[in-house]
Amino acid sequence: MAKARAKTRNAKVRPKTRKVAAKPRRVTPKAAPARVASSTEPKLPAYDALPVRPGAPKGSAWGLFGDNDEVGTINLLTPERVRAAAVFIRTGKVFPLNLPIDIPDPPLFKRGRHVHKVIQYPGAEAFVLDDSIDNFNPQASSQWDALAHVKHIMFGAYNGIPDSEMTGRGGTRLGIDNLARRGIAGRGVLADLARYYERHGKTIEYTQNQAVPLEDLEATLKEQRTRLRTGDILLIRFGWTKFYINASEEIKAELARETLVPGLEASERVARWIWDNHLGAVAADSPALEPLPPVGG
Numbered sequence: 001m002a003k004a005r006a007k008t009r010n011a012k013v014r015p016k017t018r019k020v021a022a023k024p025r026r027v028t029p030k031a032a033p034a035r036v037a038s039s040t041e042p043k044l045p046a047y048d049a050l051p052v053r054p055g056a057p058k059g060s061a062w063g064l065f066g067d068n069d070e071v072g073t074i075n076l077l078t079p080e081r082v083r084a085a086a087v088f089i090r091t092g093k094v095f096p097l098n099l100p101i102d103i104p105d106p107p108l109f110k111r112g113r114h115v116h117k118v119i120q121y122p123g124a125e126a127f128v129l130d131d132s133i134d135n136f137n138p139q140a141s142s143q144w145d146a147l148a149h150v151k152h153i154m155f156g157a158y159n160g161i162p163d164s165e166m167t168g169r170g171g172t173r174l175g176i177d178n179l180a181r182r183g184i185a186g187r188g189v190l191a192d193l194a195r196y197y198e199r200h201g202k203t204i205e206y207t208q209n210q211a212v213p214l215e216d217l218e219a220t221l222k223e224q225r226t227r228l229r230t231g232d233i234l235l236i237r238f239g240w241t242k243f244y245i246n247a248s249e250e251i252k253a254e255l256a257r258e259t260l261v262p263g264l265e266a267s268e269r270v271a272r273w274i275w276d277n278h279l280g281a282v283a284a285d286s287p288a289l290e291p292l293p294p295v296g297g
Helices: 072-076 079-088 177-182 193-199 214-224 240-245 249-257 268-276
Strands: 115-120 129-134 188-191 233-236 281-284
Touching: 188 214, 193 214, 214 268
Parallel strands: 188 233, 233 281
Antiparallel strands: 115 129
16 A cells, blocks of 8 residues: 655545556356256156156156157256366366276176287288277177166166167167267266275175165265266266276186176165266266176165
8 A cells, every 4th residue: 555644643644546457366167057957958857756758667767858869868968068067177187987898808797709800911001900800799898888778677668669679670779879979978977985985994895796885875975075966977986997907817707707796786766866866877987887686775
C-alpha cells in the first residue's frame, strides 16, 4: 500500500492507490457433475423398478434404451459424459489394460492355443514380413463380453432378441462388433481391492472360487475417496493377473485343467448396486467378474 503524508496531525490520511493487473491464478478444474444427462437419455429407474417393459425378466433393462438397442449401458457414455471425463486428465499417462495374446498359457477353460506364423517372402520381397494367426479364441486373452455371450435361462438374449438373429446364427445382432463400431470412451475408475486387502491383512485365494463380498468393494472405494458417477467404467483389481504371471508352471497347468478363480459375489444385491450406481460397464483383472464356478455372497 502506498504511503501518505498528513499536513496536520488530525488530518485524515487517504492512501494513494494504484491499479495493478491481477496475477493469473492456477485454476484447478472442477470435478464433473455427478450426473451429466443428454437430451435423449431416458430417465433411469432404480433397480427395484425394473423392468420397464412388460414381459421382460426381473431386474433387466430391456427396452430402456429402445427395443432395437444392442449395446446396453454403454449408452450411458454420452458425448457429454465423455467430454466431462476429460476434466480428470492430469498427467496424460497411458496404461494398456490388455494381456499379451499368449497369456494365459495354457489357455483356460480348456480352449486351444493360437498358432502364430511369421511369413518371409522369397526373392525380391525377402525384406517383407507378414504373419498369420490361426485358432485364436477371442476369449483366450483379454476379452470384453458381447451381449450375446450369456442369455437369460427363460427369456433368452438381451432385449428378447431371438437366437435366429444373433451373430453366427443367421444374423449379426448382439455381437461385439456393435461395440467395436461405436467405441468405448469415458471415465475409468479403478477399485484396487487387492491393495485394500494387503493394507488390512486380508487375503484372496487365487486358485479357489472365493467370493469377495460387496462390502469390501464399497470399503475399497471409500478408503480411496472415490465417488462413482453415472456412466463410469469400474475397473476392479483383484490381483489375479499379478498372481498368474508369477505362478509356477504346475499351478498354471492345474488352472487350465480346472479353472477356479475368485471374484465379486454373484448375488442380486451386487446387480442392484451396479445398476443403482448407473455404471456404464464393469471389468476386472481376472478371467471373470464373478467367482468361477459361481458362488453367492
